[in-house]
Amino acid sequence: MTKKPLFTNLTSALFAAGLTLFLGASVMGLRLKSEGITLGVELASTQTFIELGLAGLIVFLFQLFRDRIPKLSSSATDRIAILAFLRTDKQQRLWLMLTIAALLVFPFTTGRSNIDLATLVLIYIMLAIGLNIVVGLAGLLDLGYVGFYAVGAYTYGLLYTYFGFSFWQALPVAGLFAAITGWLLGYPVLRLRGDYLAIVTLGFGEIIRLLLNNLTELTGGPNGVSSIPKPTLFGLEFSRRGDNTFHEFFGIAYDPVHRVIFLYLLALLLVMLSIYIIRRLIRMPIGRAWEALREDEIACRSLGMSPTNIKLSAFTIGATFAGFAGAFFATRQSFISPESFAFIESAIILAIVVLGGMGSQLGVVLAAIAMVLLPELAREFNEYRMLLFGLMMVLMMIWRPQGLLPAKRPHRELKTTNAEVK
């Protein structure tokens, strides 16, 4: 690598430092002060400015010497290093078993808020691995994914309100409805490509939300649907009083934590089932077709595959998982309103997929954990939370633009004596 002379770096370093000072001073250097009924502006303390100056200096030095700082490579080699303990099938199975065991034991070792948080992570994992089919595997940028999540949630909410469906009765229907919506929306829009597809799906996501918001007679509008019942364990309810409650059946004292644990285990079950199903799908002809389509649509057509049908299948199957996640979300929250399904949710789910490494299941799972946990852990930074979030994104783009764990290829190897083995 040739080293650029310091001088060329000097201008960019000065610029970066100047930018840091300017942005920093405008965000943190000024303060609003109320004087009676009027608002005044005053400068922040000297210490803030000293800190700002230091920050500017660090940025300046970093930019000046960035060529000389050894680069943290993001080549394939360090990916292999991460996964060194997962080399053989046997090791993989062992680690999988250990992880599942740990996840099963986890709720009994910790408090209620942690279990709740874990359940939230599981919901996002489910959404993200569903979207991963559409974006990561089939290569269709879908910005309205949250629409299918909403369809799933409202399917359960409304089926309960009008027909008294239980969670278990509504779950398959929610998946089915989301799939149908995915199919219906996909049919006209999948002729579009790339950015155009992204814009139209974004629009459809918003349309679903606005419909839910405005069909007040049917959906309750902005008031949402409330008192949606919790799921039952083979008919046993997790409530203090009732005809057939969990604690009475097992003769133990009532503890509200039981319900939280049950929800967590249920989400874990759903997630594991989804991961297994998608893992199989990827290795099936349909999974291969998704990947092929992402790489070269024209070649696919020349081989007799119908691009529209393959895209539709990805869209529909992806939507189904969002539907399941939606129904689960509804039962966990007991209350749903259109507000829960705003565009930012789609953006977060998409960010998880991109962060994890498109097409990679394990990567997406890790990214979902990071995306949900980090804002929670960073709560003490309060107003700087989003700043931290942005910083994380920028660092990711610099060091691992392909995601945490880029998809591992190939899925299938020929095992003959002549083929070289990787």
Add this chain to the structure above:
Amino acid sequence: MTQPLLEVKNLVMRFGGLMAVNHVSLDVNEGQIVSLIGPNGAGKTTVFNCISGFYKPSAGEVLFKGKPMHKLPGHLIARHGMVRTFQNIRLFKEMTLLENLLVAQHMHAERNLLKGMLNLPSYKAKEQELEDRSAEWLERVNLLEFANREAGTLAYGQQRRLEIARCMVTQPTLLMLDEPAAGLNPQETQALDQLIIELRDKYSVTLLLIEHDMKLVMGISDQIVVINQGAPLATGTPAEILGNQAVIKAYLGEE
């Protein structure tokens, strides 16, 4: 005489005011190797695109086994057994060679989601069959040792061979090759020559080629169709074409 496998009648393709293909007709009989030649920009690839359904011809007919094809979308035409390669190779570069060939057999695969999900014996048997056929073809084009490599890492000549193998695993009746020898060295061209003849003789595939390598074309073709500036110029056996004054004029210019 029996009906030709592929009949193209008065094919016309207009792009706005430009007449890219002007009443081209050609017949391809079963078991033949037919070459489509012409100077650069003559409209050969456009004819190919019309036949294989990537363009909708402005006028004219394409009949394959007597059935009209010119109104069908490309993927349905391919399902009738008419498969093509591309001038600028279109492989699935990030997938392995094996996966490239498995994807190509999508239409033959067991696509029932439930059977695949449950990994039923019928599904496994079908997948094994696809894998065996892929291995067979990889061996035939001398690429078996690279089976688990990504297609994008192959050398140019190897990619060409893989593209032909990818067409062949779909078990086509008519194979259309768009400049298969482009970018190959003399030895590779010779190997291609033999491969094409073997495809016809051993696998009873009919071939339609676009090619610039005259040695290859003259050596293996049963029929040659020459087009120039979108219009048909001559049709005949290699010997007839070599002696045709109009063809010589189109290629070399007038004295």
